[in-house]
Amino acid sequence: MKFFVIEGGKGNAAADIVFEVHSAGPGVNDVKAEAERRIRASGYEDWRVREFVTGAPMPSGLKYLRMQIDFVAEAISRLDRIPEDFRSDTYWPSF
Structure with missing residues (x-):
């Protein structure tokens, strides 16, 4: 997603300043x-x-x-950055 600075009405046209917003990785609700x-x-x-x-x-x-x-979900949720592959069986206990 990109945002552009728009200057309207008075003044010179704004330089093309582009801010890129990267989508956040998985969150606590996903876990x-x-x-x-x-x-x-x-x-x-x-x-x-x-x-x-x-x-x-x-x-x-x-x-x-x-x-x-429950323990694994809590541990993964507390990480600063939740891994993209948190759904992998390597993180979770097997049954």
Whole structure:
């Protein structure tokens, strides 16, 4: 995206001053959305509802996975510059 300085009416025409605005990289909301996508893909919500309804505990590995995903999302969100490839499986725990 480019912005131009426009001088109107009085005075000389402004020199062609161009300001370039670079689009920002991924943000905290993007990281949170990726974390939620991974949690949904793991089936965590189904197990949580099942545990609530039946009283049968959800697998501890699934609880641990949720904790890991939340931790990674928080860690990536705190970086000064979030990597462009933050959706890569190298950053996230596997299930």
